[in-house]
Amino acid sequence: MQLHFSPSMRSITISSSNEFIDFMKIKIAARHISYRTLFHAILILACLLPFVFIVTALVTLEGVNKCSSFDCLGRRLGPKLLGRGEDSGRLVNELYKTLNQVNSVEVPNDIKLPENFKQLVTEMKDNKYDAHEFAVILKGMMERSEKEIRESKFAELMNKHFAASSVPKGIHCLSLRLTDEYSSNAHARRQLPSPELLPVLSDNSYYHFILSTDNILAASVVVTSAVRSSLKPDKIVFHVITDKKTYAGMHSWFALNPSSPAVIEVKGVHQFDWLTRDNVPVLEAVENHYGVRNYYHGNHVAGANLSDTTPRSFASKLQSRSPKYISLLNHIRIYLPELFPNLDKVVFLDDDIVIQHDLSPLWEVDLGGKVNGAVETCKGDDTWVMSKRFRTYFNFSHLLISNNLDPEECAWAYGMNIFDLRAWRRTNIRETYHTWLKENLKSNLTLWRLGTLPPALIAFRGHVHPIDPSWHMLGLGYQNNTSVENVKKAAVIHYNGQSKPWLEIGFEHLRPFWSKYVNYSNDFVKNCHILE
Numbered sequence: 001m002q003l004h005f006s007p008s009m010r011s012i013t014i015s016s017s018n019e020f021i022d023f024m025k026i027k028i029a030a031r032h033i034s035y036r037t038l039f040h041a042i043l044i045l046a047c048l049l050p051f052v053f054i055v056t057a058l059v060t061l062e063g064v065n066k067c068s069s070f071d072c073l074g075r076r077l078g079p080k081l082l083g084r085g086e087d088s089g090r091l092v093n094e095l096y097k098t099l100n101q102v103n104s105v106e107v108p109n110d111i112k113l114p115e116n117f118k119q120l121v122t123e124m125k126d127n128k129y130d131a132h133e134f135a136v137i138l139k140g141m142m143e144r145s146e147k148e149i150r151e152s153k154f155a156e157l158m159n160k161h162f163a164a165s166s167v168p169k170g171i172h173c174l175s176l177r178l179t180d181e182y183s184s185n186a187h188a189r190r191q192l193p194s195p196e197l198l199p200v201l202s203d204n205s206y207y208h209f210i211l212s213t214d215n216i217l218a219a220s221v222v223v224t225s226a227v228r229s230s231l232k233p234d235k236i237v238f239h240v241i242t243d244k245k246t247y248a249g250m251h252s253w254f255a256l257n258p259s260s261p262a263v264i265e266v267k268g269v270h271q272f273d274w275l276t277r278d279n280v281p282v283l284e285a286v287e288n289h290y291g292v293r294n295y296y297h298g299n300h301v302a303g304a305n306l307s308d309t310t311p312r313s314f315a316s317k318l319q320s321r322s323p324k325y326i327s328l329l330n331h332i333r334i335y336l337p338e339l340f341p342n343l344d345k346v347v348f349l350d351d352d353i354v355i356q357h358d359l360s361p362l363w364e365v366d367l368g369g370k371v372n373g374a375v376e377t378c379k380g381d382d383t384w385v386m387s388k389r390f391r392t393y394f395n396f397s398h399l400l401i402s403n404n405l406d407p408e409e410c411a412w413a414y415g416m417n418i419f420d421l422r423a424w425r426r427t428n429i430r431e432t433y434h435t436w437l438k439e440n441l442k443s444n445l446t447l448w449r450l451g452t453l454p455p456a457l458i459a460f461r462g463h464v465h466p467i468d469p470s471w472h473m474l475g476l477g478y479q480n481n482t483s484v485e486n487v488k489k490a491a492v493i494h495y496n497g498q499s500k501p502w503l504e505i506g507f508e509h510l511r512p513f514w515s516k517y518v519n520y521s522n523d524f525v526k527n528c529h530i531l532e
Contacts, residue, residue, distance in 0.1 A: 094131065095131065098131045098132055098135050099135050101132070101135075102132065102135040102136055102139055103139075105136060105139075107136060107139055107140040107143060108136075111136070111137070111140055113137060113140045113141050113144060114137070114141065120137070120138075120141070164498035164499070164500065164503065164505065168502060168503060168504075170528045170529050170530040170531065170532070171215065171216070171217050171502060171528075171530070173527075173528035173529075174216055174217060174249070174524055174525065174528045174530065175216055175246060175249040176249070177249075177524050177527065177528065178216060178248070178249035178250075178252040178253055178524060179248045179249040179252070181252045181256070181524075182248035182249065182251060182252040183248070185252070185256075187255065187256065188251070188252040188255050188256055189251070189252075189255065190255050192251060192254060192255055192264055192265055192266050193263045193264060193265060197263050200237055200263050201237060201239070201263070201265055202342035202343065203237075204342075204343060204344045204345070205235075206235050206236070206237045206263075207230075207232070207235050207236050207237065207347070207359070207360055207363060208237045208239065208340075208343055208345070208346045208347070209226060209236065209237070209238050209239070209346070209347050209348075209349055210238075210239045210241065210333075210336065210340070210346050210347070210348045210349070211223070211238060211239070211240050211241065211348075211349050211351060212240075212241040212242075212329045212330075212332050212333065212348075212351075213240070213241075213242060213329065213350075213351035214242050214243050214245070214246040214250075214327075214329060215351050215502075216246065216249055216250050216253050217502055217518065217525075217530065218351040218352060218500075218502060219240055219242075219250065219253075219351055220253060220254075220257070220517075220518070220519070221354060221514060221517040221518060222349055222351060222353060222354070222355070223238050223240075223254075223259050223262070223264065224259060224517045224519070225354045225355040225356070225517045226238070226262070226355040226359070227259045227262045228517070229355045229356055229357055229358055229359070230262075230358050230359070230360065231358040231360060232358075232360055233261050233262050234261040234262070235360070236262040236263070237262070237263045237264075237265070238259075238262060238263070238264045238265065239265050239267065239340070239346075240254070240264065240265065240266045240267070241267055241268075241269065241329065241332060241339075242266065242267075242268055242269070242329070243268065243269055243327075243328070243329055244268050244269065244270045246268075247266070247268035247270075247271075250266050251266045253524075254266055257519065257522065269328055269329070269332065272339055274335070274338050274339060275328075275332075275335070275339075279335075279338070280328070280331075280335070281434075330451070330452050331452055333348050333414075333417075334429070334430055334433050334456070334459070335430065336348065336419060336421060336424070337421045337424045337425045337430075338430075340421065343421055344420070344421055344422050345363055345418065345419070345420055345421065345422075346418075346419050346421060347359060347362055347363075347416065347417070347418055347419075348416075348417045348419055349415070349416055349492075350414060350415040350416070350494065350496070352415075352477065352494065352495040352496060352500055352501075353415055353416060353492050353493065353494045353495070354492070354493050354495075354513055354514050354517065355491070355492055356488075356490060356491060356492065356493065356513075357490075357491040357492075359471075359491065359492070362418050362467075362471070363418075365418060365465075365467060367418065367420050367423070367465040368465055369423060370420070370423065370463050370464060370465035371419060371420055371423045371424045371427060371429065371460065371463040371464075372412075372417055372418070372419060372420075372460050372463055372464045372465065373417060373418030373419075373420075373464075373465045373466075373467045374412040374413060374414075374417050374418075374464055374465075374466070374467065374472075375412060375413050375416075375466070375467055375468075375469050375471060375472040375474070376410050376411070376412050376413075376466045376469075377410070377411050377412060377413050377474065378410035378411060379410070379469075380469060382475060382482075384475070384478065384479060385474050385475030385478055385479070386469075386474070386475075388410075388411040389407065389408055389409060389410055389411055390405050390406060390407050390408070390409045390411060390457065391407035391408070392411065393411065393448055393453065393454045393457060394407075394447065394448050394454060395446055395447055395448060398443065398446055398447055400439060400443070400447065401447055401448075404458075405458070409461075411453075411457060412457070412460075412464055412466070413472065413474055413494070413496075414452075414453055414456070415472060415474065415492070415494040415496060416471065416472040416492045416494065418467070423463075424463075427463060429459045429460060429463065430459070432458060432459040433455050433456065433458075433459040436454075436455045436458050436459065437455050440455070470489065470490060470491060471490075471491045471492060472490070472491070472492045472494060473486060473487065473490035473492065473493050473494060474494045474496055475494070475496065475497065476493055476494060476495040476496070476497070476499075476501075476507070476510050476513075477494075477495040477496050477497025477498060477499040477500055477501075477506070477507075478496065478497035478498075478499070479497075480507050480509075482507070482510060484509065484510075487510065487513060493513060495510070495514065501513075501514035501515065502514075502530075502531065515531060518530065518531070
């Protein structure tokens with residue numbers, strides 16, 4: 001490689017040493033050239049020289065091969081830079097071709113598949129598999145693994161469903177011990193509230209909370225968290241409603257563990273004169289309807305086509321089949337105006353919530369003549385929890401649903417609701433609720449399959465006032481990736497979903513927000529080894 005400058009510095013010539021190529025010739029006009037321009041030109045040429053040298057060497061080495069230097073560069077240098085030669089490229093292409101052919105081939109049922117990769121390699125050496133045989137065996141191993149993983153996932157979901165539907169040993173122990181205490185300890189049977197406080201139960205200048213539950217431990221957490229978080233705990237009145245079997249234990253707990261200065265009333269459903277079969281005929285039918293009982297208590301896998309069902313869809317169906325959905329305690333909120341005829345405004349709470357901030361401002365929220373103040377669940381950053389519209393809950397392939405409802409209508413949440421009972425008494429919400437429950441029974445449960453919220457979504461249509469989402473954060477029992485920072489900011493956190501904080505399947509990083517309100521020093525809690 002040679003670089004020639006003319007004596008007049010008006011031309012520069014680059015040529016190969018064997019004079020095969022006059023590669024570059026630059027002619028410069030007869031004008032003054034600055035040293036700076038000349039320096040830049042030489043610098044650029046210096047950068048090009050190595051590349052020119054490589055091209056020249058490739059051409060020389062190619063010899064008789066009839067290809068341009070750039071063709072040779074691509075064909076010879078490219079594969080080496082990519083780490084494979086022509087043979088390996090052909091091998092990969094053949095493998096792709098074979099795999100595509102096998103993609104449409106059924107794996108024989110009687111084929112013996114290796115148990116692991118090591119056994120596969122051994123059998124390949126011993127049996128001298130060709131590419132097609134290898135691809136079929138590999139496909140069979142993949143399909144077997146996918147099937148096993150899928151079956152394991154469904155088994156996990158079933159076990160989780162059973163765990164969520166069962167009563168933990170410690171909580172069952174607590175209920176039994178407190179029930180026994182009710183029968184043997186007069187102090188556990190004392191009147192709640194004391195006689196001088198009875199007028200407070202119907203005094204609308206107080207903040208009235210209603211809690212319906214058969215879980216004594218959960219009820220204690222709700223009440224304790226409300227009292228501790230309140231700026232005016234002496235103005236709080238809790239109306240705790242429970243079933244007949246839990247009444248004695250629930251009464252014992254709050255009689256022996258008063259949440260002063262709040263006022264606590266414990267009442268069983270059997271103590272409400274209004275709750276008769278004449279007033280709640282549909283609920284009686286729901287509890288005794290064979291199809292309903294079989295749906296909620298029967299075999300949840302029988303008849304289910306798991307091959308066409310995603311694990312997420314199966315989990316939702318399992319949750320909708322929780323036996324609690326045919327409990328009167330879960331439907332009782334629809335009868336609040338009749339059960340509390342002297343109250344004007346109440347906040348209804350589920351038992352899987354924790355109150356972290358003062359809720360007294362809720363009584364100042366103007367519902368604009370609406371009945372139900374609730375958080376809407378179709379808006380928010382959490383696309384799993386806050387993406388619920390009517391299409392999520394209802395079967396819009398049924399004409400009765402598609403002719404009456406809008407699939408895009410925004411849903412709202414139970415768990416923490418402000419109810420204006422005065423406005424409610426002027427509506428036909430209860431009658432609408434009953435009508436749609438009857439229709440679902442007549443349709444063999446094909447209108448909806450998710451508990452008590454769907455009929456409420458219909459019954460309260462036009463009667464819901466959206467409140468700020470910061471009042472009620474949902475989803476702590478659904479998913480593990482709930483933001484802890486958002487949890488800390490919320491006024492009420494709701495462990496809706498299967499992973500309740502009192503269960504072993506509860507999420508460990510979210511449990512402390514609930515468990516800090518458990519009185520672990522209480523003798524009954526200690527003796528029953530709660531959450532140990």
